[in-house]
Amino acid sequence: MLSRFFLIVLESLLLIQTADRVSGQPEGAKDELAVPVKPGSVRFAVIGDNGTGERRQYEVAQQMAKYHERFPFNFVIMLGDNIYGGKRPADFKRKFEDPYQPLLDAGVKFYASLGNHDDPNERFYKPFNMGGKRFYSFKNGKAEFFVLDSNYMDPQQLDWLDKQLQGSTSTWKICYFHHPLYSEGKFHGPDTGLRALLEPIFEKYGVNAVFSGHEHVYERIKPRNGIYYFVLGNSGELRPHNLKRSPDTAKGFDTDQSFMLVEISGDELFFQTVSRTGATVDSGVLEKQTNVNSSGSAGRLNRSHFSAACRTSVEGAALEFLPFSTG
């Protein structure tokens, strides 16, 4: 009876804490930089569901260019829905080339994945750096990126992923694709069919972080079996107040567009999620998980932990650091 009482109290506390984490308002100070810009680090930005061609996409792109001045990222990963609606040349200009022109001019490369609103022939569009392939990989420093086409996860693609991950010697293995394996978004929710196929492969070969879009919100999911999951589908589109409260959510943001800055240095991954207005929505540092089975064969990962902190303060107030438990 007593243990049941404590369980109820614990659950209530958890829900209160979760409610704090699903936030509607940008929280950090505007224009602050929460990533360290270490020498020799891997630096990139993340956008998802961006290709609307509307004002808000341009405003996010302007913030990206602004942050690029202080955090010179070399490339941007795109989580799909790169070009909504029409696919005429004018659409590519209005929905991609014009908003990101300052970044393109600065030599920033974009690596796209395909969303359900994309024509698979976008893989031939050179600025998307897909090399004519629906799924591909690329390396940057100690990180290797595996870009998947989650619209069409056929056996050929699964075999390819298995082989690529098995052969990868990179310290950080990062996968990204459009449909999220975990999400508390009300509109789509997670793709559990995709999860059933991909998650065992990710765990087997020690994938460290997974980025997806599709839900037009931002979510950081509590680590799952040693893997960090992010959903970022609001760099152009937005589905306001679409996040459910859940104890699985480490942080959520669903009232404005956003993008992410990521920096990998040694065994640490620093991240900062920035809103359309330039406010920091979420930030922190994640430690690389240790793979107990270095052969990569059917090994389970050690439980990961959220090493430092997440900023959850309101603008102008002192920063509050919340340690997170493992997933």
Place this chain on the structure above:
Amino acid sequence: MLRKPIISELCRIALALTAAFAVRAQGPPNQPVNRGALLSQDFEQRVTDYLKMRKAVEAGMPKLKPTGSPAEIAEHERELARRIREARPRARQGDIFTPEIGGEFRHIIEITMRGGHAARIKQSLKSAEPVQLRLGVNDTYPASVPLQSTPPALLLNLPKLPAQVEYRVVGHNLLLRDVGANLIVDWLPAAIP
């Protein structure tokens, strides 16, 4: 002197074994054995025929390589589709998904969607942003309509396809879509329960 009788004996045994497998493969008289495999072969042959035609019409076109010009990509897609339409002007729904093949596909999908897979496939379909579309063979898939993702569990169980064509779901229908030409090759009505 001994060599010839030994060889002929071996040949006789080999022939006998082959005949025995053939009889076994046929099964009892009047009972269709492995009908699914035959229909699968038929389907693969129809897809192969389509690809032969496609290869022939594509032969006269420059190969599409990564380009900074979206106009070039769009033009290649349009031209390939135009040539395919021209090469199969009388193509109708059911040319590839014949009634027999269609029945087998529905059967495979129905089995896949039973039991443990059912909830996951339904979740995948829900998560995929379902679309509705009036379908026509040789039609272009409209740019304004998202391509609904195909549940991975279905892709594991349906016959494998070459990279030029793919399965897509539209409502309850299963599409065979030409990827490069963005063209509906054929479609199977009421494929998804």
